[in-house]
Structures are given as C-alpha cells and as structure tokens.
Amino acid sequence: MPHRSAYVCLSCRVSFKHSEPRTYRCPGCRREMLLAGDAFEAPPQRDRDAWRVVSVLLHAGLDFRQDCCGCGPGYRPRTLREVRERLAHARRTGTPLARALATP
Incomplete structure (x- = not known):
C-alpha cells in the first residue's frame, strides 16, 4: 500500500x-x-481550539510524520494551555520555537 500523508486546510478545518x-x-x-x-x-x-493548536504547530515548522522506526512524530502539545506554556518557555530561555513546542 502506498505511503499516505495528510494535507490540511486550516481555514475550513478539514x-x-x-x-x-x-x-x-x-x-x-x-x-x-x-x-x-x-x-x-x-x-x-467543531473543535476550534484543537485546530488552533494544529495551526501553531504547522506554522512553527513541525509536522506529524512518523519517525524512521514508525513510533510517531514525538511529543506535540494537544491543548492551548500546553502551547502557551511552551511559548512562554521559548521566550524565557531563548529556545527556538519549534524545539520548545516539540519538548515535553
């Protein structure tokens, strides 16, 4: 079976x-x-908050590709609260945004 990737429209949330x-x-x-x-x-x-999280992640350069071992993309925040915490951490420490968002 061919490898299939998801493509999203953030405006329509599809x-x-x-x-x-x-x-x-x-x-x-x-x-x-x-x-x-x-x-x-x-x-x-209908879950606007979850789509806002997806938008932040994709615009920061993160995606949801499988790792080479097939164990998933790693940590990704799931709530706006987690995103806000990661953004505050990035500002406070100078950590690049993509790295801060991908770190639990």
Missing part, C-alpha cells in the same frame, strides 16, 4: 490523505493545503 506528494488545494476554499504528515489525526471540525 484534512485529506493523499499518496502522491504535490500541491493540493482545498475543495472548499481553494487555498493551498499544508502537509501535516502521515501520523496526523485531525481533530473534530
């Missing part, structure tokens, strides 16, 4: 799996979709 890596457009708004990775599990469409 996710689609595709096996061919290329640029995809959202069928709803026609905006370019972002590659989220093969281990991405979309939150419910």
